Amino acid sequence: MRLLQVSLRALLLYSLLLVLVSIPVSFFAIREILNKEVDASLVLHSEQFVKHVKNFEYLEDLEMDLVVFDQLSYDITIEPSEWSAERHFQTVSVYDSIEREFRPFRILSSSVNIKNRPYLLTIRMSVVDNNDLVIALAGVQIILILLLVIGVALLNRSLSRKLWKPFYNTLSQLKAYELDKNESIKTEQSNIIEFDDLNKAIGHLTDRNRKVFLQQKEFIENASHELQTPLAIFQSKLDILMQNSSLTETSSAAIQELEETVQRMTRLNKNLLLLSKIDNDQFTTLEKVDVSKIAIKLLENLKPLADLEYISIESKIDDMCVKANKTLIEVLMTNLFHNAIRHTTPKGTVKVYINDRTLKVLNTGNPIRMSPEKMFERFSKENKSSSSTGLGLAIVKKICDSCLYTLQYDYVNGTHTFSVVIK
Amino acid sequence: MKILIVEDERELVKSMAQFLRQESYVCEIAYTASEANEKILLYDYDCILLDISLPDGSGLKILETLKANNKSDGIIIITANNSLDDRVAGLNLGADDYLSKPFYLPELSARVSAIIRRKRFDGNNKISFHEIAIDILGKIVTVNNQAVDLTRKEYDLLMFLMSNKNRVISKNAIAEHLSGDDAELLDKFDFIYSHVKNLKRKLAEAGSEDYIKTVYGLGYKLTT
Numbered sequence: 347m348r349l350l351q352v353s354l355r356a357l358l359l360y361s362l363l364l365v366l367v368s369i370p371v372s373f374f375a376i377r378e379i380l381n382k383e384v385d386a387s388l389v390l391h392s393e394q395f396v397k398h399v400k401n402f403e404y405l406e407d408l409e410m411d412l413v414v415f416d417q418l419s420y421d422i423t424i425e426p427s428e429w430s431a432e433r434h435f436q437t438v439s440v441y442d443s444i445e446r447e448f449r450p451f452r453i454l455s456s457s458v459n460i461k462n463r464p465y466l467l468t469i470r471m472s473v474v475d476n477n478d479l480v481i482a483l484a485g486v487q488i489i490l491i492l493l494l495v496i497g498v499a500l501l502n503r504s505l506s507r508k509l510w511k512p513f514y515n516t517l518s519q520l521k522a523y524e525l526d527k528n529e530s531i532k533t534e535q536s537n538i539i540e541f542d543d544l545n546k547a548i549g550h551l552t553d554r555n556r557k558v559f560l561q562q563k564e565f566i567e568n569a570s571h572e573l574q575t576p577l578a579i580f581q582s583k584l585d586i587l588m589q590n591s592s593l594t595e596t597s598s599a600a601i602q603e604l605e606e607t608v609q610r611m612t613r614l615n616k617n618l619l620l621l622s623k624i625d626n627d628q629f630t631t632l633e634k635v636d637v638s639k640i641a642i643k644l645l646e647n648l649k650p651l652a653d654l655e656y657i658s659i660e661s662k663i664d665d666m667c668v669k670a671n672k673t674l675i676e677v678l679m680t681n682l683f684h685n686a687i688r689h690t691t692p693k694g695t696v697k698v699y700i701n702d703r704t705l706k707v708l709n710t711g712n713p714i715r716m717s718p719e720k721m722f723e724r725f726s727k728e729n730k731s732s733s734s735t736g737l738g739l740a741i742v743k744k745i746c747d748s749c750l751y752t753l754q755y756d757y758v759n760g761t762h763t764f765s766v767v768i769k
Numbered sequence: 770m771k772i773l774i775v776e777d778e779r780e781l782v783k784s785m786a787q788f789l790r791q792e793s794y795v796c797e798i799a800y801t802a803s804e805a806n807e808k809i810l811l812y813d814y815d816c817i818l819l820d821i822s823l824p825d826g827s828g829l830k831i832l833e834t835l836k837a838n839n840k841s842d843g844i845i846i847i848t849a850n851n852s853l854d855d856r857v858a859g860l861n862l863g864a865d866d867y868l869s870k871p872f873y874l875p876e877l878s879a880r881v882s883a884i885i886r887r888k889r890f891d892g893n894n895k896i897s898f899h900e901i902a903i904d905i906l907g908k909i910v911t912v913n914n915q916a917v918d919l920t921r922k923e924y925d926l927l928m929f930l931m932s933n934k935n936r937v938i939s940k941n942a943i944a945e946h947l948s949g950d951d952a953e954l955l956d957k958f959d960f961i962y963s964h965v966k967n968l969k970r971k972l973a974e975a976g977s978e979d980y981i982k983t984v985y986g987l988g989y990k991l992t993t
Binding site for chain 2: 571572574575577578579580581582583584585586588589593595598599601602605606608609612613647648650651654680684687688733734
């Protein structure tokens, strides 16, 4: 749920509650006010009536006149009474014979003296029906709440578009951000302090991360580079040592093992250096590369090695020329071919197909135990003791990633298939 | 024959010089670019082994100086930076070969002798070891003037051994010399063994003595 929806929901719930409470409250308040007004007006009315009647006290037959008046008037009754009563109000329902319904009336009864005779004066006044009042109030409130909801929702929508635009802008940039590709995040200045703070913090964070990342990249390259010289010294000392004619069998074996080890280090180092060079975009020169020609040459070189394990190499190579970096294409193919030969069981088959834009390398072999994704990670080896550096496929993947080639792996019926679509 | 080693890593220089002196080359050493510049202007060398990254400047500058002074010394660039750009730049500036660190000393020795042969005899040359002779231009191997038919790998192997007479060459060095980067796939023993066996058989059939000796656990050696 979006932030604005949460706040909108709370807002609407609160206003609904308020409206629900306000209906009875305003009902009672309005009725009270109306009653007070009506009562005041009744009192005034009755006093004026009494004053008015008293003007006619000189009339002999006022009593008779009052009886007549009582019968003629609709809202006022005045009749002689034996006892004097306190002034009091009441609300009653009276049947209206014309409208044929009960209507509420407010009645004021009070005792008055006319010509020293007590009379009971009753004045009534029609008041607003409770039901009508409730319906009117509820109607008004419901219209109000509808307007409120629609208004707030619309306002919310346009606000979220306008106000949150810088936020969504930053968010989409963050989603698209890749440490090894993008320089930095370009945020736009908004007038909202929070967003500007956020952008500043994100900018700071990404800049810092990038700096660390670059330093690390540089470190790997420098480290591999610096290792080359000590490795060269090591190898040269072994070569000298080997010339010693008084070597025993054990020391010869030790030298041989040392040489294997230094060779492994050399290969590891070379591959690490290659990986970091690809990372550092040092293979940017593009030229027209005849992929088929390179493939044929590489396979020719590999044939004697494959023969040693009785591995047969079949190939169907159509012409393919691409604009690419030659070194990367060579490394890509060498590593795929090496990988295929290394993991083919003896007497197995390696097949290489090149057609259209696709390079396919198939080899028979046992299924891999690790997940295919892990296979492309650095230093992941099926056979820990093998002389492989565990970097070959990582380099393949790195090249495909950096050149935007699609790399696919499948294992069907005992055959591993790597296919690369070279764009 | 005079060789100049321009390299700032003293330990590496020591090994290189020691190895090459066994081949009766005269080795001079320059640890810095300025030393090297001084030496190349004063003397002529048959081969210069040139490290690209020196403490006081790039080896490529030295190449430029050589070229500007019309020196025809053979040059092998040696560098820790195995980048194509450096290689291309070096070769464009007149270097004859390129070797990246780390390298096998027998490999270095083979490259040096190839360059010296090319410079000295203007490509028209023969090398021999007792009754075995190689016409390098025609790539023809003869034993007692009788041609021996060798495969390319066997020829390369023989050349490699000839460039490192009386020295033990490890199987790794041979494997890398013959297969380059593909060597990592090899079970070196089997691979080298079959090539050596075939080479020995062919030379023996042509009437040569068995000069290729197996050095237990290490490799091979061409010796009488």
